Amino acid sequence: MTAIRTATAGLALLLAAACTAPTAPRSETSAAGSTVCAQPQGRIPAQTPTTIDVVEQAYFCILGNYYSGATLDARSLLTAGFIALTRELNLSGRDVSEATMPALTGDREADWTALEAVYRKVTARVPDLSDTLAVVTLDAIVAALGDNHARWVHDVGGAPPDYHDGDGYGLGLQASVNGPQVSGNPGAAIPPLFVTTVEGGAAQATGVRPGDIIESIDGSAPFIDGKPTPAIAALYPQYPEAGPVKLRLLRQSTGRRWSVTLKPGVYERDLAALQGVTSKLLEDGIAYVRLRGFAPDAGDRVFKAISRLRAGRTLTGVVLDLRGNGGGSAPEAIRLVSAFVHGKVTAYLCTVDAKCEALRTDDTVELLNLPLAVLTDRSCASACEHFSSAVKDLDIGRLVGTRTAGVISGPSEPFQLSNNTMLAFPTRHHLGPNRETLDRIGVAPDHHVPLTPQDAAAGRDPALAKALTLLHK
Numbered sequence: 049m050t051a052i053r054t055a056t057a058g059l060a061l062l063l064a065a066a067c068t069a070p071t072a073p074r075s076e077t078s079a080a081g082s083t084v085c086a087q088p089q090g091r092i093p094a095q096t097p098t099t100i101d102v103v104e105q106a107y108f109c110i111l112g113n114y115y116s117g118a119t120l121d122a123r124s125l126l127t128a129g130f131i132a133l134t135r136e137l138n139l140s141g142r143d144v145s146e147a148t149m150p151a152l153t154g155d156r157e158a159d160w161t162a163l164e165a166v167y168r169k170v171t172a173r174v175p176d177l178s179d180t181l182a183v184v185t186l187d188a189i190v191a192a193l194g195d196n197h198a199r200w201v202h203d204v205g206g207a208p209p210d211y212h213d214g215d216g217y218g219l220g221l222q223a224s225v226n227g228p229q230v231s232g233n234p235g236a237a238i239p240p241l242f243v244t245t246v247e248g249g250a251a252q253a254t255g256v257r258p259g260d261i262i263e264s265i266d267g268s269a270p271f272i273d274g275k276p277t278p279a280i281a282a283l284y285p286q287y288p289e290a291g292p293v294k295l296r297l298l299r300q301s302t303g304r305r306w307s308v309t310l311k312p313g314v315y316e317r318d319l320a321a322l323q324g325v326t327s328k329l330l331e332d333g334i335a336y337v338r339l340r341g342f343a344p345d346a347g348d349r350v351f352k353a354i355s356r357l358r359a360g361r362t363l364t365g366v367v368l369d370l371r372g373n374g375g376g377s378a379p380e381a382i383r384l385v386s387a388f389v390h391g392k393v394t395a396y397l398c399t400v401d402a403k404c405e406a407l408r409t410d411d412t413v414e415l416l417n418l419p420l421a422v423l424t425d426r427s428c429a430s431a432c433e434h435f436s437s438a439v440k441d442l443d444i445g446r447l448v449g450t451r452t453a454g455v456i457s458g459p460s461e462p463f464q465l466s467n468n469t470m471l472a473f474p475t476r477h478h479l480g481p482n483r484e485t486l487d488r489i490g491v492a493p494d495h496h497v498p499l500t501p502q503d504a505a506a507g508r509d510p511a512l513a514k515a516l517t518l519l520h521k
Contacts (some may be wrong), residue, residue, distance in 0.1 A: 049274070051512040052263050053513065057474070059233075060494035067315075072155070079220075080205060081106075083276075084105055084108040084109045084112055084386075085105060085106070085109030085112075085113070085463040085465060085471065086410075086463065086464060086489065087461065087463065087464070088462055088464040088470070091238070092292065092464065092468055092470070093468050094468065095202065095468045095469055096467040096468060097179050097182075098179060098182045098183050098186060098202065098467055098469065099178075099179075099182055099467070100164060100167050100168065100171075100178075100182055100185075101273060101466070102182065102186065102465050102466055102467045102469070103166065103185050103186045103189070104160060104453075105184055105465055105466055106189065106190070106200070106465055106471050106517070107122075107125065107126075107160060107189060108156075108160075109157060109463055109465070109471060110125070110189070110190075110193070110293075110471075110473065113331050113461075113473070113474050113475055114195075114198075114473050114475065115192065115398075115399060115400055115458055115473075115474050115475050115477050116398075116400045116477075117185035118400055118401075119400055121153060121154070121156060121210040122154075122156045122159060122160075122161060123152045124192055125189045125192045125193070126159055126160070126163050126189070126341070127149070127152070127192075128150050128151060128164070128184040128188045128189060128191065128192035129186070129187070129189045129192070130163060130166075130189045131188065131295070132184040132185055132187065132188035133147065133167070133170070133181050133185050133188075134147050135184075136180060136181055136184045136432060137170070137174070137177070137181075137491065140177060141296055142172075142174045142177060143248055143520055144170055144173045145463055146166065146169040146172060146173060147166070147170050147372060148166065148235070149166075150162035150163055150165070150166050150316075150462070156220065159263065164355065164457060167181070169483060175507065181314075182320065183202070186200060187200060188475075189262055190425050190434075190471070195457045195474065196228070196231070196232035196233060196455040196456075196457050196487070196488075197430070197436050197455075197456075197457040197458060197459070197472070197473060197474050198457075198460070198472065198474070199460070199470075199471075199472050199473075200469065200470070200472075201206070201391065201469060201470040201471075201472070202469040202470075206287070207287065208287055208288075208313075208314055210314050211287075211314050213396040214316075214317060215286050215313070215314050215317065216247055216248065216249065216315050216316075216317045217285075217286070217312065217313070217314050217315075217317055218249065218283075218285050218286075218312050218313075218315075219249060219250050219283060219284075219285070219293060219310040219312060220242050220246060220247050220248045220249025220250050220251035220252055220253075220285060220315050221243050221245065221246050221247065221249075221256060221283070222245040222372075223241055223244060223262060223269070223280075223283055224238075224240070224241055224243075224244055224499070224504075225237040225238075225241050225244050225270070225276060225426075226279050226284065226372075226375060226427055227284075227374050227427045227429065227438055227451035227453070227469060228426075228429035228430075228454075228455040229276070229280075229426050230237070230280055230281050230283075230284060230425065231281070232275050232429060232453060232454075232455030233277075233453055233454040233455045233488050233490075234275075234455055235424070235454070235488065236313060236451070236453050236490065237275075237276040237280070237453075238274075238426070239271040239274060239499075240261050240262075240271075240501065241259050241261070241262045241271065241276075242259060242260060242261045242262060242501040243256055243257065243259065243260045243262065243504065244499065244504050245258060246258060247315065247317055247318070248315035248318075249310075249312075249313055249314075249315030249317060250310035250311055250312070250313065250315075251310060252315075254308045254310065255308075256295075256297065256308065256310075257299070257505065258262065258274065258504040258505055258507070259300070259301070259502065259503075259504040259505025260297045260298065260299050260501075260505075261297065261298040261299075261307070261480045261501055261503045262283075262295055262296070262297060263296040263297065263298055263305070264296040264360070265279040265280065265282050265283065265293065265294070266279060266282060266293060266294050267294070269321060281404060282284065283492050285312040287312075287485050289312060290311070290312050290313075291312070292309045292310065292311045292312075293309070293310050293311075293312070294307060294308070294309045294310075295307065295308050295309075295310065298506075299380050300501055300502065300505070301480050301502075301505055306341055311498055323340075324339065324340050324341055324343050324346065324349060325337060325339055325346070325349040325350055325353055326338045326359060326443060327354070327356070328357075329354035329357050329361075330367065330515070330516065332364055332520065333361060333362055333363050333364040333365075334363070334364055334365045334366070334516060334519055335354050335357040335358070335363050335365070335366045335367070335368075336367045336369065337350055337353050337354060337367070337368050337369065338365065338368075338369040338371075339367065339368065339369070339373055340372060340373055340444070341374060341375070341376045342373070342375055342376030342377045342378070342380045342384075342431040342432065342435075343376055343377065343380070344376075344380065345380075345385065346372060346377065346380040347380045347383035347384050347387070347413070348515075350368070350384060350387075351387065351416075353368060354418075363418055364418075364419070364519065365418055365419040365420070365421065366416065366419070366420050366421070366438075367420070367421050367422075367423065367512065367515045367516070367519070368417050368422045368423070368445075369422075369423040369440070369512070370422055370423060370424055370428045370432050370435070370436065371423050371425040371427065371428065371449060371511075372427045372428075373427070373429070373432040374429050374430065374432065375427050375429045375430025375431040375432050375433070375434075375455075375456075376430070376431050377431060378383035378395075378407070378431045378434050378459065381394070381431040381432070381434040381435040381438075382394050382407060382408075382409060382410055382434075383410050383413055384435055385409055385411040385438045385439070385444070386410040386411065386412075386413035387413050387414070387415060387416045388415065388416060388418075388420055388439075388444040388445065389409060389415075389442055389444045390409055390411040390415065391408075391411060392408065392409050392438075392442050392481070393406045393407065393408055393409075393411060393440040393481050394407050394408065394409060394434065394442075394476060394481060395407045395434050395437070395479065395480060395481060396440065396477060396478070396480075396481075396483055396502065397459065397476040398476055398477050398478075398479055399476055399477075400477075404479070404483075405476070419450055419519055420439065420444060420445030420446070421445055421446050421515035421518050421519055422436060422439050422445055422447050422448065422450045423444070423448055423511050423512065423515060424436050424447050424448070424449045424450065424451075424452050424491065424493055425449050425450050425452075425499075425511075426450055426451065426452065426453055426490075427492075428452040429452065429453035429454075429455035429456065430453075430455055431487055432452065432453075433453065433454075433455070433456045433491055434456065434478070434492065436452055436491045437481060437484075437486055437491045438480075438481055439482040440491060440492075440494065441480055441481035441484075442481060446494045446495065446515075446518050447491065447492075447493040447494045447495070448493055448494065448495045448497055448498075448511050448514050448515045448518070449493050449495075449497055449498070449500075449511040450493060450496065450497075451490040451492050451493060451496075452486075452490040452491040453490055453492065454486065454487060454488045454490035455480065455487070456478050456486045457474050457477065457486050457487045458472060458474025458475070458476050458477045458478045458487075459475075459476065459478070460472045460474055460476055461473070461474070461475050484508045495514055497510050497511040497514045497520070500507065
C-alpha cells in the first residue's frame with residue numbers, strides 16, 4: 049500500500065493481478081460494429097482526456113467481457129454512474145435541472161443511449177466540468193461491479209522528486225488492517241486496529257511503535273460495531289496525497305494515550321522490506337522462507353533459497369511465510385505448489401455458466417519432499433490465496449495464522465480504452481481445488497493463531513512458534 053504509483057507501476061499492478069497467464073489478444077464489438085475494447089499490445093501511448101465516448105466504450109467492454117457480464121443487470125452500473133455524476137455537480141456547486149435520471153428499461157443499448165443523452169445535456173450547461181464528470185461516472189461504473197480485481201487505471205500521479213527505487217511513501221507504518229482489507233475485502237478486518245510494523249518516515253520520527261493501538265484516525269473511529277470504517281484508508285496515502293493524518297494512540301504497556309500528526313512523505317525502507325524473498329535456517333534444520341509477493345520469478349527464488357539452506361545439511365521442514373503477500377502471478381503460485389505435490393488440480397477458472405478450466409500442477413518442478421507449514425494472515429490475497437487453498441485442500445501442509453483476505457475474484461485481464469487508460473477485470477471466476485468459492489471468504493487456517501498488540505509490542509511471533517511445534521512432531 050505504500051508503494052509509489054507511477055504509470056508503469058499502475059500497468060504492472062494490472063498484469064500482476066492477472067493471476068494466470070494472459071490469453072490471446074482479443075477485441076469485442078458492439079451491435080453497431082465498432083471496437084469496444086481490446087487487450088493491450090506493445091507500448092501504451094500517453095493518456096488523453098476521458099470523454100463520454102470512453103465511458104461508453106468501458107460500459108460495453110464490461111458487458112462483453114466481464115465473467116458475469118452476460119447475466120449482469122446493466123442498470124446497476126448506469127445508476128451508480130449517474131449517482132456519482134450528480135454528487136460531483138453538488139460538490140462543485142453547479143447542479144443543473146437536466147441532471148435527472150432517465151427511466152431504464154433493461155435494454156442495455158437503449159438505456160445507454162438514454163443516459164448519454166442526459167449526460168450531453170448536462171455537460172452542455174457546464175462544459176468546464178465535462179472531463180471531471182466523465183471520470184467520476186466511469187469510476188463509479190467500475191466500482192459498482194463490487195469486484196476486488198476490477199480496476200480502471202487513470203490519472204496516475206507519478207513519483208515525488210526525491211523518490212528513489214525501493215523507497216516507501218506514506219506515514220511509515222503498517223497496521224493490523226492493511227492492503228486488501230482496505231480496498232479489496234473490508235469485511236476481512238477485525239478490531240482492534242494496531243501498529244504491526246514501523247518502516248520509517250513520520251511514524252518512526254514521532255516514536256510510534258509496534259503494538260500501539262490506533263483509537264482514532266482524523267477524529268474518526270476505525271471500527272463501529274465491529275465493522276471497519278473508511279477512515280482506515282487514510283493510513284495508506286498514495287502520492288500525490290500529502291495531507292497530514294492525526295492519530296489517537298494507546299500504548300497498553302504503560303496506559304499512555306496521546307495524539308500524533310503524521311505527514312505523508314518519502315522514506316527509505318530497510319533491505320528486508322525490499323527483497324521479495326528472505327530466508328534463514330531455524331532450529332533443528334527447519335528452513336524459513338518469507339515470500340512477499342508472487343513475482344514472475346518467485347518460484348525459482350524460493351527454490352534457490354531452500355537449496356542454499358540445504359547445502360551440506362539435512363533439512364527437516366519448511367516454514368513458508370506468506371503474511372502480507374498481496375498476490376501476483378498464479379503460474380508462480382502453481383509452480384510453488386508443484387514443489388510439494390504432483391498430478392493435482394490447484395484451482396479452477398469458471399465462466400458464469402459454470403464452464404471451468406482446471407489449473408494443474410507443473411510436474412516438471414522437482415519435489416522438495418519436505419514437511420510444510422505456511423503462515424497466513426488477512427493480507428494474504430489473490431495468488432497467495434490460490435497457493436494457500438491448494439496447500440489446504442490437497443493436504444500438503446498446514447496453514448497457521450489467520451484467515452486469508454478473501455480477495456480472489458478471478459484473474460484480472462487488462463483492456464486498453466481509446467484514451468489509452470487501462471480497464472481490468474476478471475473474465476473468469478476463481479474457485480479452489482474442491483471447487484469452493486474463496487472470494488470474500490478467504491482460506492481458513494488449520495491453526496488459528498492471531499497476532500495481538502501485546503505480541504507486536506514484545507516482538508513475539510506466535511504463529512511461527514506454532515509452525516515450528518507442528519514441524520517438530
